Amino acid sequence: MPDNWVSVPVSELFYLNPKSEIADNIHIGFIPMACVDDGFSGNHYFEKRIWKEVKKGYCHFQNGDIGIAKISPCFENLKSTIFQGLPNNCGAGTTELVILRPINIYAKFYLYLFKSQWYIDEGTKYFKGVVGQQRVHKGIFTDLHIPLPPLVEQQRIVTEIEKWFALIDQIEQGKVNLQTTIKQIKSKILDLAIHGKLVPQDPNDEPSIELLQRINPDFTPCDNGHYPFDVPNEWKWCKMNDLCSFLSRGKSPKYSEDDKTYPVFAQKCNLKEGGISLEQAKFLDPSTINKWDSKYKLQTGDVLVNSTGTGTVGRTRLFDESCLGKYPFVVPDSHVSVVRTYEEINSEYVFAYMSSQLIQQYIEDNLAGSTNQKELYIRHYMD
Template sequence: MNADRLLAHYERIADAPDAVARLRRFILDLAVRGKLVLQDPSDEPAVELLKQIAKEKARLVKAGEIKSPRPIPALSEIPFLIPPSWRWSQLAEIGILSPRNEAPDALQASFVSMPMIAAEYGVANEHEVRPWGEIKKGYTHFAEGDIGLAKITPCFENGKSAVFRHLTGGIGSGTTELHIVRPLFVDQDYILLFLKSPHFIESGIPRMTGTAGQKRVPSGYFAHSPFPLPPLAEQHRIVAKVDELMGLCDQLEAARSVRERARDRLVSASLFRLNAPSPETFQADARFALDALPALIARPDHIKALRQTILNLAVRGKLVPQDAKDEPADELLRRIAKEKARLLNLGEIKKEKPLNPITVENQPFDLPRGWSWVRLDSLSRLITKGSSPKWQGVNYVNADDGILFITSENVGNYKLRKLNDLKFVERRFRDIEPRSMLKQGDFLMNLVGASIGRTAIYDLDLEANINQAVALIRLVEISRGLLVPYLLHYFNSPAAIDFMLGSRVITAQPNMSLTDAREFPVPLPPLTEQRRIVAKLDELMALCDRLEASLVATAATRRCLLEALLAAALAPTEDRELQAAE
């Protein structure tokens, strides 16, 4: 076995995706291929064990305890090489399939439902105690020491199987979605580890029959799959070794969990100190976070939290220093108000209801000097969303015959998404609600459901309509694009999302009304500071992108190394091949 290299490199691959789970499957694969423990020439070979099993079956048939078994079909092919002392067999040959129990109705017995059967190796089955008379009909029978395999999807793919032990009254019944074998002179736990092995499960998945969601493993696959049978003494050694190595996997998993928890605490503590800063220590905390976090970050959720923290600092005026020479935001607001009044006089925009003022008492958080709180409608010439009742009888058409139809699914964080499967509607809908026709540079914001808060800029050349997409608003910013970069960051920040999911949310699912959107509070910096904020955000988000790419590359390297080491460990040695050829 070439497993030594795997263990020597384990520290490098321990953080690979599913490393310990892969190692567990690897152990089971080695076990059923005869590569986990050494063979002992003094062991009685498996061919003798098969003779004993055949003799015992004949005795049981003669005694009337079992029916005469059906003929065992010959194996058409063998999936891999096994040691010379082993033999290829089948579960139908080494045990009794689908046994039945006979017992008084009053006997207390065990009932086992599917959730009581574990997918993990080494986890015992649970059971409920019930009178045998209540559970003997309509369920699958088994007894102490029988092995059950879950045959329905996804339980089979997940590895649900068990050796039934500690059964009340020595017998039990359970879910009908089980195949059962009662072994004769074969170690039950060896059969179990075979049923949980990657080879058996992966070979069985293509053979499942039935409709989606109700696929099942045929009884023929369970009964007649090639079963690698070692000598009985070696079976015991294999099971003992598997138990030992699974215990080692438990330790590795526990150690990894300790590392992960420690790393998570450090990341969380660092980000917390930035999100709830102390004026006295903020600069030092910020330097520590930016210096230390790249070394601590190990998962995508860490990077997501870092991005959110950076945005949170930006919209609270803590990412870049203020400059007393900057024109305050109030001056910018006066110019925007003057422009809005001009557009109103020209009839280019409609007069809306007055907005509730943002007072000192209802400010979401304190702002630096020079900043101002403002309602979103004060910065916009139009905030609207489509009216779906006018869309009765909508038909989708080819791109050449219609106009693009943007839905909430197309609006991601910062940018449009799912553009490879766009929908188009009839051109007549251009005139149904002209206010819902998009132009380049318009904001699109999700207002409903799990996607609430995703905000992007419409940047496609195609004319488009959001008439039926009631989960979107179209926001036309009034300052001819000057505020767009900053607002886009703000809308995707935790502060903005908190507002959307806060007191303005109504109905059973997250939902912002158009009035709520108009009254959306925006922390507005001076225009020159906005530019510094956006530049710093671009720099730090690029750093996050590099960290994310590094994580992906590292994970891929670890995965490739793990795959290579597993393949090498499973590869037959020249001696093994020569031995098998003999």
């Protein structure tokens, strides 16, 4: 510590858990643990109550007091605050808060001290109780020695802390704004791509109608004017089914509790942050292997679309067999649809198309089922 600082026990700087004496009919602020924010903000909220309803069985506090959660994990999550704005300068709340009333010190400096990793580490050394109901030892609020800088320096330190915190908040908000911008730009790129405006049109390219008729000699072209936007003359609108060798929902598997040989691809394997992982996959009962046709074994280039579940339906990823690792193959469950194109079709283009805002909105508009279990039927992929 600096030479002009001293080390003193907490009890020298605060009154511990003071009591209030006010008239029974006075309105006060009531604060359960849920009304104290965790982290560094120090924010809290309150409910208006009549004093006589809460004066017994709860802790008491007033504006300017510090409240610190003593129960785990609230203590480690930095649930602590300086009470302010309380009606009639009085409050009551959960007994899982320890109340410290400052004595001629700058409370905000000590709120930040109580949120420091050093203080949290000191508190967690002396947990008492069973796991899930552990509380810090009372000594952390009384006997523990903490630094005491001069009062003016306490205030200067808080000013400096809040200056840096404000800068960090700006950086965090900038990061959020950047992520939003990145998402918008990616969406715009996909939009340009599916409209035929991302790259120049080459008159030497094979017309799309020839590609489609090579895949299926009986293919009948559609009138481009029937569809939602114009495409280049060399392009043709077609149904997804015209491009696919396999287009189907997966099947309902019978799972194995013990055998970990054959993973089943479920919605959660299509990661929210992007990509694919089999880490959370369940496994197929080996005795049911013969019930799965080989076409259900996922292949590199398969476009996988979550077909059920509010918040996950429409999530689209491109499968690559490299994610199999040690597993021989993986099959999809009934909540995932497989879009497998013919070899002549670039599956990455279909993946980009399925990921575009146009198709994601189409999926959203054609969902069926209840609010909690939205579903996209396979026929909508075929249209």
